[in-house]
Amino acid sequence: xxxxxxxxAINNALEIAMAEDESTLCFGEDVGHFxxxxxxxxxxxxxxxxxxxxxxxxxxQGIIGFANGLAAQGSRPIAEIQFADYIFPAFDQIxxxxxxxxxxxxxxxxxxxxxxxxxxxxxxxGGLYHSQxxxxxxxxxxxxxxxxxxxxxxxxxxxxxSIRDDNPVIFFEPKRLYRASxxxxxxxxxxxxxxxxEVVQTGSDITLLAWGAQMELLQKAADLAAxxxxxxxxxxxxxxxxxxxxTIANSVMKTGRLLVSQEAPLTAGFASEIAATIQQECFxxxxxxxxxxxxxxxxxxxALEKEYVADHLKIYExxxxxxxx
Amino acid sequence: xxxxxxDDGPVVxxxxxxxxxxxxxPELKILKQDGSTYEGAELPDMDESLALKVYKxxxxxxxxxxxxxxSQRQGRLSFYMAxxxxxxxxxxxxxxxxxxxxxxxxxxxxxxxxxxxxxLENFMNQMFSxxxxxxxxxxxxIHYGSSELNYMTIxxxxxxxxxxxxxxxxxxxLQGLDEVTLCYFGEGAASEGDFHAGLNMAAVQxxxxxxxxxxxxxxxxxxxxxQFRGNGIASRGVGYGIKTLRIDGNDILAxxxxxxxxxxxxxxxxxxVLIEAMSYRxxxxxxxxxxxxxxxxxxxxxxxxxxxxxxxxxxxxxxxxWDEAQEKSLFEKLREEVLAAVKxxxxxxxxxxDTLITxxxxxxxxxxxxxxxxxxxxxxxxxxxxxxxxxxx
Numbered sequence: 165x166x167x168x169x170x171x172x173a174i175n176n177a178l179e180i181a182m183a184e185d186e187s188t189l190c191f192g193e194d195v196g197h198f199x200x201x202x203x204x205x206x207x208x209x210x211x212x213x214x215x216x217x218x219x220x221x222x223x224x225q226g227i228i229g230f231a232n233g234l235a236a237q238g239s240r241p242i243a244e245i246q247f248a249d250y251i252f253p254a255f256d257q258i259x260x261x262x263x264x265x266x267x268x269x270x271x272x273x274x275x276x277x278x279x280x281x282x283x284x285x286x287x288x289x290g291g292l293y294h295s296q297x298x299x300x301x302x303x304x305x306x307x308x309x310x311x312x313x314x315x316x317x318x319x320x321x322x323x324x325x326s327i328r329d330d331n332p333v334i335f336f337e338p339k340r341l342y343r344a345s346x347x348x349x350x351x352x353x354x355x356x357x358x359x360x361x362e363v364v365q366t367g368s369d370i371t372l373l374a375w376g377a378q379m380e381l382l383q384k385a386a387d388l389a390a391x392x393x394x395x396x397x398x399x400x401x402x403x404x405x406x407x408x409x410x411t412i413a414n415s416v417m418k419t420g421r422l423l424v425s426q427e428a429p430l431t432a433g434f435a436s437e438i439a440a441t442i443q444q445e446c447f448x449x450x451x452x453x454x455x456x457x458x459x460x461x462x463x464x465x466x467a468l469e470k471e472y473v474a475d476h477l478k479i480y481e482x483x484x485x486x487x488x489x
Numbered sequence: 490x491x492x493x494x495x496d497d498g499p500v501v502x503x504x505x506x507x508x509x510x511x512x513x514x515p516e517l518k519i520l521k522q523d524g525s526t527y528e529g530a531e532l533p534d535m536d537e538s539l540a541l542k543v544y545k546x547x548x549x550x551x552x553x554x555x556x557x558x559x560s561q562r563q564g565r566l567s568f569y570m571a572x573x574x575x576x577x578x579x580x581x582x583x584x585x586x587x588x589x590x591x592x593x594x595x596x597x598x599x600x601x602x603x604x605x606x607x608x609l610e611n612f613m614n615q616m617f618s619x620x621x622x623x624x625x626x627x628x629x630x631i632h633y634g635s636s637e638l639n640y641m642t643i644x645x646x647x648x649x650x651x652x653x654x655x656x657x658x659x660x661x662x663l664q665g666l667d668e669v670t671l672c673y674f675g676e677g678a679a680s681e682g683d684f685h686a687g688l689n690m691a692a693v694q695x696x697x698x699x700x701x702x703x704x705x706x707x708x709x710x711x712x713x714x715x716q717f718r719g720n721g722i723a724s725r726g727v728g729y730g731i732k733t734l735r736i737d738g739n740d741i742l743a744x745x746x747x748x749x750x751x752x753x754x755x756x757x758x759x760x761x762v763l764i765e766a767m768s769y770r771x772x773x774x775x776x777x778x779x780x781x782x783x784x785x786x787x788x789x790x791x792x793x794x795x796x797x798x799x800x801x802x803x804x805x806x807x808x809x810x811w812d813e814a815q816e817k818s819l820f821e822k823l824r825e826e827v828l829a830a831v832k833x834x835x836x837x838x839x840x841x842x843d844t845l846i847t848x849x850x851x852x853x854x855x856x857x858x859x860x861x862x863x864x865x866x867x868x869x870x871x872x873x874x875x876x877x878x879x880x881x882x
Binding site: 235 | 623642651652654655656659663685687847850851
């Protein structure tokens with residue numbers, strides 16, 4: 165075990181993956197000698213050479229197109245998109261190519277070895293183009309897996325699982341926590357399961373569900389609610405696609421209430437998908453409507469970020485609303 | 490940093506425009522329409538047996554296209570795309586490669602797959618999307634693919650294969666293989682962002698990929714002068730710092746020679762090559778359009794006189810590697826075979842209902858399994874509405 169922040173944990177996972185398999189490559193804008201704008205790939209070019217860790221030109225559709233070709237060829241590409249806000253030029257290569265590669269060829273070809281890493285989310289005074297949470301766009305695309313860690317331990321284990329998974333995985337990293345989240349991380353190799361949610365606190369009155377950086381706020385709200393005598397079950401979804409319906413439904417059947425919180429705007433966010441599924445699975449167990457505590461249906465603001473975000477106080481209020489319904 | 494990337498041009502002291510005419514692009518021509526070769530022309534490395542294989546593939550291509558367009562007109566097939574008049578680009582490209590090289594096509598390059606030995610049955614089963622289709626009946630006709638033959642499955646979105654080819658070739662280089670990737674696309678698709686992305690990255694990342702542009706004059710109805718300005722697609726290769734060849738795309742010897750040369754260069758230098766093959770799409774874009782609405786009969790006739798298959802036949806006759814009796818019997822045999830294959834494939838059943846959810850992931854998720862069970866229960870309830878699968882699971 166060692167104390168690591170999330171960047172160290174990610175860097176450590178990448179190093180393990182590159183050391184175990186010569187066909188593993190890391191590339192993207194400024195990823196080479198510079199080690200990425202957040203330093204997630206720091207030292208990898210020195211260790212594994214310029215052929216396996218390198219800068220690409222500034223062209224996101226090219227980065228993912230190139231990665232798709234590498235994966236189809238049998239290499240194991242780990243492509244970085246510098247900010248999730250800039251993933252959209254690559255949308256076609258992700259949703260029309262990577263996601264459908266195996267299906268459309270009848271399994272003659274696949275890009276299962278592809279992993280896309282990208283920092284997402286707000287809280288860094290990044291305004292509308294350095295703060296977005298685009299997971300719902302990709303959750304609407306069969307063929308992809310979408311994974312989001314909440315802390316350094318989760319980041320390392322889930323990233324290693326994503327790299328080794330035989331399907332294209334988008335790994336969104338909560339950049340607000342890159343240096344802010346510090347914890348004990350095993351120095352050795354380990355994996356955490358994709359597609360499994362984790363119950364991080366058991367409770368009996370209401371289920372609180374989120375993923376990524378939002379987990380920290382969820383926990384804060386749960387602590388506030390505890391002072392009021394409300395017992396919250398707190399769950400980290402971890403995988404957006406595929407998602408763990410069973411764990412969430414079992415929890416809601418026990419507590420009778422569900423609150424889902426996401427950074428992204430409310431309308432057609434992944435919280436909406438969860439709400440629809442849970443009302444179907446748990447209809448007769450629900451004591452109150454499923455609460456969604458999300459960003460506003462606006463671009464991500466700058467000066468008024470505090471007002472916009474689904475912070476712990478908004479979550480706390482929603483918990484009380486649900487309990488009193 | 491690297492100022493050595495730039496040529497030392499002359500220094501001027503007043504604004505001096507440069508334009509595309511500053512770069513003169515030669516066009517490689519080896520074979521004349523009458524079957525003779527240009528004086529001093531360097532011929533490709535091709536013996537009689539390879540020449541026969543190339544010619545028979547061209548003949549097969551033409552017959553298959555004729556028969557499948559007719560089948561579509563008869564309502565037996567939903568859709569087809571012929572390559573009439575530009576078959577030399579795909580067949581010649583494959584003939585200039587080694588069998589281990591990957592070919593990533595746009596969609597009108599079935600000739601390359603024919604050259605690699607994809608069987609008539611495989612073509613038919615794909616077009617009729619039946620249960621024997623390698624692609625499991627999931628894509629519209631002509632979206633072929635074969636891992637065994639190193640021919641990447643076709644994807645409808647245009648140009649997406651271009652940066653993928655760069656990545657594929659980079660992987661081949663990294664593993665030290667005696668392999669390159671050849672990537673076909675049309676002059677219209679070269680307007681897509683993926684074209685820029687793929688060529689620029691290939692130059693920068695030094696990938697052994699051959700970009701093969703079939704400039705056939707039209708993107709569906711849009712002529713190339715409404716698609717781009719400048720000196721064709723070749724001039725762009727120069728701009729990206731890529732070794733570039735422009736060739737007569739209806740000249741099978743030029744196509745093979747250019748591809749062989751590009752292959753050796755790409756492999757030796759670990760660097761990309763761009764080939765622009767000048768040709769003309771004599772047929773419609775697909776069975777869904779009629780070119781008389783956007784071009785003249787005179788223009789078509791001019792290009793009909795440049796038929797690449799007739800040109801190769803004339804050369805084969807001159808070499809005494811072919812004669813008219815062989816010609817007649819080959820085309821008769823091919824027409825019969827294709828017709829017979831249509832009759833077999835159109836009767837083969839549709840893929841099993843389970844293929845609805847396979848290959849979305851390596852293993853279907855619990856959710857997908859549940860959705861499939863719901864569909865099956867529904868099909869069982871209303872079997873007459875779902876004749877392809879009812880009673881078959």
